[in-house]
Amino acid sequence: AVFSNEADHRRLVERARQALAPDVFDFYAGGAGDETTLAANETAWRGVRLRPRVLRDVSRIDSRVRVLGRELPAPVGVAPVGYQTLAHPEGEVAMALGARRAGALLTVSSRSSRRIEEIAAEADPWWFQAYVLRDRGLTRELVRRAAAAGATAIVLTGDTPYLGRRRRDRDAGLIPDEMFGVNLGPGFDRALAEQAPDVTYADVVALRDVSGLPVVVKGVLRGDDALECVAAGAAGVWVSNHGGRQLDGAVATAEALPEVADAVGDAAEVYADGGVRTGVDVLRALALGARMVFVGRPALWCLAVGGADAVTAGLTELADALTRAMGLAGTATTAEITRGLARAHPGTTV
Ligand code: FNR
Numbered sequence: 001a002v003f004s005n006e007a008d009h010r011r012l013v014e015r016a017r018q019a020l021a022p023d024v025f026d027f028y029a030g031g032a033g034d035e036t037t038l039a040a041n042e043t044a045w046r047g048v049r050l051r052p053r054v055l056r057d058v059s060r061i062d063s064r065v066r067v068l069g070r071e072l073p074a075p076v077g078v079a080p081v082g083y084q085t086l087a088h089p090e091g092e093v094a095m096a097l098g099a100r101r102a103g104a105l106l107t108v109s110s111r112s113s114r115r116i117e118e119i120a121a122e123a124d125p126w127w128f129q130a131y132v133l134r135d136r137g138l139t140r141e142l143v144r145r146a147a148a149a150g151a152t153a154i155v156l157t158g159d160t161p162y163l164g165r166r167r168r169d170r171d172a173g174l175i176p177d178e179m180f181g182v183n184l185g186p187g188f189d190r191a192l193a194e195q196a197p198d199v200t201y202a203d204v205v206a207l208r209d210v211s212g213l214p215v216v217v218k219g220v221l222r223g224d225d226a227l228e229c230v231a232a233g234a235a236g237v238w239v240s241n242h243g244g245r246q247l248d249g250a251v252a253t254a255e256a257l258p259e260v261a262d263a264v265g266d267a268a269e270v271y272a273d274g275g276v277r278t279g280v281d282v283l284r285a286l287a288l289g290a291r292m293v294f295v296g297r298p299a300l301w302c303l304a305v306g307g308a309d310a311v312t313a314g315l316t317e318l319a320d321a322l323t324r325a326m327g328l329a330g331t332a333t334t335a336e337i338t339r340g341l342a343r344a345h346p347g348t349t350v
Pocket of ligand 1: 027028029041079080081082109110111129157218240241242243244245273274275276294295296297298
């Protein structure tokens with residue numbers, strides 16, 4: 001049991017800490033600055049109290065959800081996380097296999113440490129996360145390759161015009177050029193492959209045109225920005241603060257989600273990540289307006305402790321824990337999980 005309650009989750013983190021070299025564990029676990037946003041992500045979900053219903057027939061619980069036209073068995077996916085060969089020799093390939101066997105949607109990071117095509121061979125369904133790079137030609141090439149390899153959406157990460165300063169990152173050599181450049185071809189210029197600070201809404205259309213795929217903007221924390229994303233042609237808005245790794249002090253995702261969901265309404269799909277650790281957290285996120293949620297570090301910890309099999313087991317267990325929580329909340333389908341199911345308790349702004 002790793003996702004039934006917080007204590008289970010803490011045990012998983014401890015096992016991962018033992019499995020990983022200290023610098024790798026800290027690179028994965030850490031956040032920006034004083035790590036206030038990192039900590040707030042987890043505690044903010046705890047601050048969302050549920051208002052369960054009674055006397056609803058919950059003999060059959062159906063956690064299926066439609067996401068960008070595709071039916072998923074459960075509203076839980078894997079967030080894009082870079083450099084997974086640091087956690088496991090098979091890296092993203094094992095993550096893809098593990099997610100596919102659990103029926104979970106996978107997001108492949110632009111900073112993957114295995115080639116996009118190798119990952120794609122094990123992944124279904126999957127989205128490709130794009131950073132707009134200083135060399136936009138390189139960006140277009142990566143996105144085209146992902147589309148050709150079978151990605152069904154492009155996730156544009158908008159919260160990384162620069163990389164956050166993470167005090168737990170002590171070794172700049174943790175990610176050598178060979179790992180950084182796995183998808184970039186020989187003789188790449190590392191500076192031109194860094195994130196472009198001049199990324200704008202115009203890039204949403206550009207990515208859609210070059211890929212022929214729907215574009216989701218990840219890293220949105222405000223209702224007004226969410227509306228601009230939709231106006232720029234985004235099919236989905238992904239509430240995230242990059243797991244507390246970018247602007248320290250940024251609002252927790254549980255706090256931002258209701259504002260974004262209210263602004264967007266039915267104009268686009270809304271997803272969320274950051275600090276989701278239990279089936280009850282997934283239920284909370286759905287109640288606050290997310291169509292589905294993604295987990296970053298929890299999937300990484302599973303990969304580190306037991307490769308693809310542990311990823312499958314962990315994601316399956318998280319979905320099962322959601323099903324149990326849905327039953328206890330008196331909601332037999334994800335459509336029945338509405339805003340009235342959640343309430344902030346004093347001290348939070350949800
Ligand atoms: C990330 N995240 C991330 N996001 C992204 O868009 N592209 C990326 O390459 C990465 N890389 C990455 C590496 C590591 C080690 C972590 C921990 C995170 C952010 C990720 O997609 C997601 O937003 C958060 O991880 C969600 O928070 P939790 O579930 O880790 O709390």
